[in-house]
Each structure stands twice: as structure tokens, then as C-alpha cells.
Amino acid sequence: MKTERKLPLKDAWVIWFILGVVMINYPFLHIFNKDILVFGIPLTILYFYIGWPVSIFVIYLFSIYLVRHSPEHDAPGNDQDNNSHGGAA
């Protein structure tokens, strides 16, 4: 049961990481990279300064998840790493 709950941890990270890379790069970025002001602030800048804290909040949730679900921190690491170099080797 436990392992089943822990396994998506790394997958979740990969998804968020890729999402992050996509969201701050072309072409996604192009959506917000417009020469207009929203609330008096250029949209591009507003996008970054809102998106950035949001992504940090996601990491914060991730770290809370780690506290809740891995008391002995070796455990998730083991599981995760089993996964990872299975693929890498």
C-alpha cells in the first residue's frame, strides 16, 4: 500500500519539471509575452512574478508530501532510485 502511494512521487516531479520548462519557454511563453499592461504591469512580467511563486508553492506542497509520506527518508529514495536506474541503465 505504502509503496503504491510513494511511487508516483518521482513521476509527479518529472511532470511538474517538464511543465515548468514548457511554461517558461517558447511557444507557451508566447501566449503571455504580449505588449500589454494588466493592472498597470506588463503582462510578461506579471506572468513571471505570479507563475514563479506558484511553482515554488508546488515545491512546498511536494516537500510537505515528503514529510507526510516518508518518515524514514531512505524508503522513498530507495523506491525512486530503483525506478530510475532501471530506466537509465
Place this chain on the structure above:
Amino acid sequence: MISVTTVILTSVLYFGILFGVAYYADRQRERGHSLVDNPSVYSLSLAVYCTSWTFYGSVGRAATNGIDFLAIYLGPTLIAFSWWFLLRKMVRISKEQNITSIADFISSRYGKSPLLGAVVTVFAVIGIMPYIALQLKAVSRTFDLLVSPLATVNIRMHVLPKFDLHFDSALVVALILGIFGIIFGARHLDASERHEGLVAAIALESVVKIIAFVAAGIFVTYGLFDGFTEIFHDFLIRFPERRHLLMLGSGENTYAHWLSMTFISMMAIMFLPRQFHIMVIENCREDHIRSAMWRFPAYMVVINLFVIPIALGGLLLANGDSYNADFFVITLPLQYGQPWLALLVFLGGFSASAGMVMVSSVALSTMILNHLLIPIILKFHTGANELSGLLLNLKRLCILAVIFLGYVYYRLLGESAALVNIGLISFVAATQFAPAVIGGLYWRQATRRGATVGLVLGFFMWFYTLLIPSFVQSGWISPGIVQEGLWGLALLKPTQLFGLSGFDVWTHALFWTMFVNLGSYLAISLLTSPSKEEREQIGKFVDVFNPAPLKAERTRISKAPTIMEFVDLMAKFIGIKQAHTAISEYMGNREIDEKGGLSENDILKLKRFTELTLAGSVGAAPARIIVDKYLSARGSHMEDVFDLFGSVNISRTASREQLSVLYDAARTIASGNDLQSILDALLEVFTDQFKFDLCVIRILDEDRQTLTVRSQRGMSSEHFGESERDLTSETFIGETFLTNSVSVVNDSDVISKPTTAQIIHREKILSFAHAPISIEGQPIGVLSAFSRTAKGIFTKEFVELFTSLAGMVGVAWRNAQQTEHLIRAREQQRELAIAKDIQLSLLPTSTPEVPGVALGGICIPAQEVGGDYYDYLHHEDGRLDLVIADVSGHNVGAALLMAETRTLIRSRKGHLNNPQEIIRELNQFFYEDLTRAELFITLFYLQFCPETRQITFASAGHSPTLLWQSKLKKCIRLDPEGLIIGVKEDFPYEQESLKLVDGDVLLLYTDGVIEAENDMNELFGEDRLVLLLEEHNKLPPQDMIDHIIEQVRLFSGHRSFKDDVSLIVMQVKQP
């Protein structure tokens, strides 16, 4: 303008505070209270990433190039997602392998290759030089601005008016930072390369810089303007042509450029030598990574919040002049009447620079020392004299040299380039380490050759595509190479290599460096195979979270630890009583489940609590090592090591080296080898570590009352190593043993004992020490160490370690003795097992076929061998004899007598006709033997004649036989008078006779049946047996026996019996 004196005084004061904090942190560490052992300090120390480049350069970049500077901070935020996997893996490996730098990390991964370590070091130094130059430039420029804001040209020399002292601010800063680096990075050689003082100072600097920058930001945004919106509004109206600064994808800020910057910064935060040092080497515990993952990015958001407003505000106020944009953050407060704010900003920028320079210089000097200088020194070093002093001074020199190189770079090239450009050059250099490190962490096929070639080519390309253009830019070399290409070949233009044009210089350089670096790394790794050394390391890196040999134990390791395991661990170090007190205070009224288990969160807390408790007696760092190793070793044989570890006193100030010696020693003892190998191995560990000329273990020979040599290592001498010592206080060894206390002579010129002095001087010994080897306080021997090379080496700390080691020898000795006892006991056990087999083979294996009766019998010995015996003897004329006997005792002696009884009875089978005669003969035969052995035998002999159904029987003091008479439906006791065998030589045994009928049942038994006891000390008794016989007389004999045995077991409540139990059942039936 602020006077030079004020700026200097403030700086000195600030430096004083930094020194104070660093010193305090170092002291606290020595006392076992780590100041930096918390996630906030760790996160703040990571902010050493934000250097003066962030502090000043971001504003400059924003004012000239726009918002692409954000990529430098967004990249690290993204990669922070990976820290729990990537960074934690690096930390775990580094702690386990005792890694000291990124060069060490890469070199270790690829088979501890010295060449690779040297390559990484050289590249790291060259790569970071511009970055250090940048910091010096920032401090010296801001100093100039502060004291003469109107000067547009760079002032090289300042004058301290009162002393008429001329000085170059950059050089002075370089010197001060160098000294700081030396004091907190190279006060002593520490194998772990952890510097808590330095980390504490860095954390404080991070606080100062964020406060200073935010203060300046608030001043500009809300003091000089009316908030964010006004700044943007004014800017767009005043400079509509510069609106591209607020967007990406236009001008120089192409999307490709943005992507490159993000990637470069992701790699830089991981692989810049100083980041590696702070994140990996200085990491106190892996757990801190979890909170640093969001705290550090949050720090970057806050410090970048006002970059754009300050940049745009500066442009607005400077009428669009971006010449000095790098320093808007300090010039704006100065120009608008806030000199104190400017001074605070100066300190903030100074903090940013100082932190970077100090950590970089310490990290680089470690690399230079370990990977460039030590290999050379060891080549020429003869090995006789002490090295540590030399190494320490070399390290200090390296710190100064690294900073001075940065200074030279600044003087030669720094003036021409903007801060951001210099910094990015170093970022791209750090990116070159990425393939070797990340590949090394996850890719087994990666080889040393691949990594080396990749790195060399990558750096060559970096030099060519980035450094050469920057040399050109500074006018250091002629622009021909950039404009026309090397040797006039357009294909070799450094900024448009092989015709790759249309990209900014960073994207271009990143592409080519990564292309050759990663390309050759992958290709050569695939073409070559890892060497033996490399293969060993691959497992330690790639599989660090699940080491292969421990696979079988993984399930046990991942099992949650129980409270008792923590208590056990604490008890090993602080004693059982204290451990229980501590745990009960800690637990209070927490909830515990029925198995003593804890919720997952509580286990973490309990682990910390255990560490804290242990830290009180062994110091913080050892405590952490102990707890971590203990938890990961649970359920394996390594637990023995901790028993040993806990059995000696460890000083609270024990260094990592000392602990490692003790740990090695404990491991040796737990190895399970024979005593001699263990003693030899212990001395080997000891002499190897401390370079003694001679170490000896002497153990007391109790018969001769001398201390005899059991193991010796080092020079051979008849006076020391090979000779015995009497138990007198005339020698130090004898005295050590007799007084059970350590003797230390740090200077052999001053010796109180003439006998010893003579030998010592003849052998040219300069210092020596003896420690008693004791078991539970009782001395059993002496451990001695002699040195010919130095006086005064037995310091207080060392003697503590020495005593601990002697304690371990004692433990090894005790273990060996216990093992010997165990082996002896096992041998006996084996012999008993043989005896048991023999004895069992003496009992009847089957029941004879006698017409008219059914038989059954059993004998259950209470121990391996017993004294009960039963037998059936079937005579040729059809008679059947039943014998049941009980020899007192359950030992081998009883078993032998039983065997003898059997032999005698069987040999007399044809000659003696009735039970009476047989018993009399037995009594006479055994009388002498039994009297001498103080043993006796009881026996019941019964003869049955199938034809007449007559039984004749006699008893030698044996329990009466029970007879179920089916006609009368009652039980009677057959108890003819007779003394037990071996009491009186000639005794007239009675013999009785009886006639049986169909359905009668005889039950012969030994007293083990009726004397079986329950927990209330009640005996099973004859009555219960009679009842059983009455109830179950119709059962087949063997079933009846089984039923009786079961009932006796049920009664006594045990599976095993205290006394041997034997039964014979004979049932008379229709022939």
C-alpha cells in the same frame, strides 16, 4: 558622498560581526551544538548563489538587456524540483565516500582517477577566475562610488586621510577576503571539509544582502516613485522605443537565448564549485534539502522583486543613460539623499561578494591541494617527517592565490565587461561538469575516458568560444580572430564556429561546448568499458540508495524502527538507566501502538531526539553518524559493531578521523575472524593511522603471572616487542597493569624508572604510552605504542582514543573467550547428541509378536540422554519379559548405567528363570559400581507366560505396576517388596504371581509420569493415572500410551518433561 573613513570603519565593524558569528558557530560545534544544523541556515547558505552579480548585475542587465536576467533564477527554481532525488543522491554519496569537492566527486566516480581530478581542478580554477574578478570589481566600484560618486572614471588608488595611506580598494578587499577564507576555511585540516563557522557567516550575509536590496527597492519604488505601476507607466511613456526590455523574444532576448540562460543557470546552481561545496559538502543532513527546495527559490523571488523597478527607475532618473546601470541600486540612494541606505546597500553588495569569494576560494583551494599539490608532494616526499603543517600552509596559500588570480583577471580584463557577462562565462564553465556528474550518477556505462575527453574538449570549446572573445573585447588580443577567424579561416570564427550564426554568443557557446562535451562523453563511454576500479565505484554512486550486497537485508532495513531500538542505541552510549529516563521524559503521553511502534512522523522526531541525546555525550557530528549508521545497519551483523562502539567511551570532541579509527576497529572485531587475526588487524589499523614505530598487545598469562606478547606490529626488538613483562611497578607496562591506568611518557629524556629508561634510550624511543586492556574493569593486558619520530604526540585527546582502543582489544578478547566457551559447549552438545542416538537405539524399536497380548512402550528422555530404560524380552519358549527401570540422574553416567543394565539383562536372558533371580543378580552386580558412583537404579521386572497367562514379577524399589482387572472392573497395584538396586548387597527380593484374563491391562511406568508437576506444584499422581487406565483400557496399547502422555503434558502445561518418562502397556486379549 560618504567619507572613506566612515566606509572603512563600517566595513571593519561589519567584518568584526561576521568573524564573531563564524567564531561562535565554530565554538558551538566543538561543544556539540551545531548552529548551522537547521534547514533555514542551510537554505540561507545556498543563497551564496546570489552574488554581487545578482545584487548589482541584475539591475544592470535589466536596464540594458531586459528581463532575461530572470532566467538565471528561474532555472534554479526548476531544478530545485529535482533536489530530493538529484541533490540528495549527491549528498548521500559524498557523505559515504567522504567527498571533499566536485573534483573529488567526479574523480571518485570514475575510478578515483587522479588525472580526472586534476583536469576538473584546473578547469574549475580557470572557469571561476572571472567570477571572482567580478566580485572584486563590484566591491571596489561600489567603494569608489560611495566615496566619490561623481567620478566617472575608475579610481585605482584611495587615500585614508588620517594615515596618509594609499590603497587599492580591490586589492585590499581581496586580501581581507583571503584572510577570512583562511581563518574559517583552513584553520586546521579537516578531512570532512566542513566549516560551520564559514556557513554561519554566509547565512548571515545572505540575510544582510536581502534586507539591503529590498530596502533599496522599497526606497526607489515607493520613495522616488509611486509604486510599481507608476514606474512602468512613466517608463513606457518616456522610452517607448525601449519597451522591448519588458518582453522576451525581441532584440537580443531571443527565445533561444532565454532557453540557454535557463539551462546554464540550472547547471550552474548544481555544479559551480562553491555551490557544490555549500549544498553538498557543508550539508548537515539530507533532510534540510527538503525545505531548502522551496525556501531558496523563495529567497530568489524576494531578492529579484525590485530588480525591474530599480532598473527602470534608474533609467528614468538618469534620463535613459544606462552607462552605470550596474550600480543604480547604490547610486540612486546616494543621489537622492540617503547615504546611510547607500552604505547598507554597499554592505549588502559586499556580503554578496564576500560570501562568494570565500566559499569559492575555500572550495577551489581544497581541490588544488588535493588534486594538484598532494600528488606532487607525495611523489617527492620521503615519508619521514610530518606533513600536516606543510599541507595546511599550502592550503592557505592556495586560498590567497585563487583570490589573487581573480584580482589579476579583474585588473587585466574586468574593466571592459559588464558584471553579467563575466558571470555567465563562469556559468558556462560550470555547465561543463554536468555530463560527467549527472551521467556518473545514473549511467553505468559512463567511463573515465569518456568523462575526461568530454571535459577537456568541452573546456577547450569554452575557452575558444567564450574566453577568446572576451579577451578580444577587452583589447587584450587583436580582434582579427573574432572578425576573420583563426588563421583567417571564417569557419573558425569563435562566435560563429563552423558557420553557426544567428545565435547570441551564449547560446552559440553552450551549443558547441555541450555538443563536443556530451558527444564525446557518450561516444567514448560506449566505445570503452570501465576499468576494475571504476566498476567498484559505479555501484557506490549509481546504487547509493540500495547497495547491492545489502539487498537481502533491505526489507529489514526499511522496516520502521521501534522505540526500543532507539533506547537500545542510546543505552549503548549513555547507559540503560539514563536512556530509559530520557525516553520516558520524551515520550510523555504520546501514543504508542501495542507493538511499541510509532507513527511515521514520530519516528523522525524520535531519531532527532536520539541524535540530540547522544550529541550530549559524543558531540553532534559523531552522534549523527552513529544514528544514521545504526539505523541503516539494523538487522545486519553491523549491530555488533555498535555494541562495540558503545562499549568504549568516545570523547565528545572526537574528530571524524578518530571515530573512523574506532569504527574500523569495531568492524575488525565484529568481523568474526579468529582472535589472533583480530588483534593483528587492530594493531594494523592503529599503526597505519598514527604511524607508530611499534605497537604491542600483551596479555596476562595467569599461570606464570607475566604479561606475554600476543601481537606486535612495527619494528622488531627483543627489548620491546618480543619480551615478556613481569607484574612489577618497576616497568611502565607492569605499573599500567597493576594500577589499571594509562601511562604516558611524552619525552623519553624524562623517565622516572631506570630499568625502562635504559631500554628506551637504547632503542631511541622518543615517546610512548601504555593503556590497560580490561574486561569489566579488570585488567587483562596492556596495549603499548612507541614512537621514534616525535615527542609529545600523546595529547589528551589522543590518549582518550588510545584508551578506547585498548577497551576494544578487551572486548575482542572477551568475545574470543565467549566464543571458545560456546564452541566447547557446542562440542559437548554434539557428543550428547551422539549419546542420545546410541541410547535411543538401545530401546526396543518394535514390539514383539506374542500371541494373546498387545504391547506398547515409550521412553521420553527429559534431556539429551536419560536414565530410563524399558525392554521386552521374548524367550524362545514363548515367555515374555517386560522390564522397566530408572537410573537416578539424566546425565551420561546414568545413560551408561542404563546401557550396562540392558547388557546384563540381555546376556542373562537364557540363564536366569525368574524376575527375582534377575533382580538379585543385578543388585549384586551393580552394588559396588553404584555405591561408588552414588547412583541407584529402580527396576520392575515382569514375566508373562502366554500359555498359562500367569505373570510373575519382582520390583527393586520401582513405582508399582498398575493392573486393570477387566472382570472386577478395578485397578490394583502390583508392588512386591524390594529395595532399590545398589543399596544393600544381598537383599531377599520378593516375587509375586498372578493370573490374567482377557481384557486385563498392565501399565508399567517410571516416576517421571506421576511426578510431573504443574505450575501450582501439584503432582500428576498415581490416582490420575489409575483414572486414565480405568477410562481408556479398551484403547490399543500405543494409543493408550499416547493419550496418557498427552494428559500428562496437558497437566504440567509444558511440552517437555522435567524427568524422563517411560511407559509399557500390555493388554491381554483372545489369542
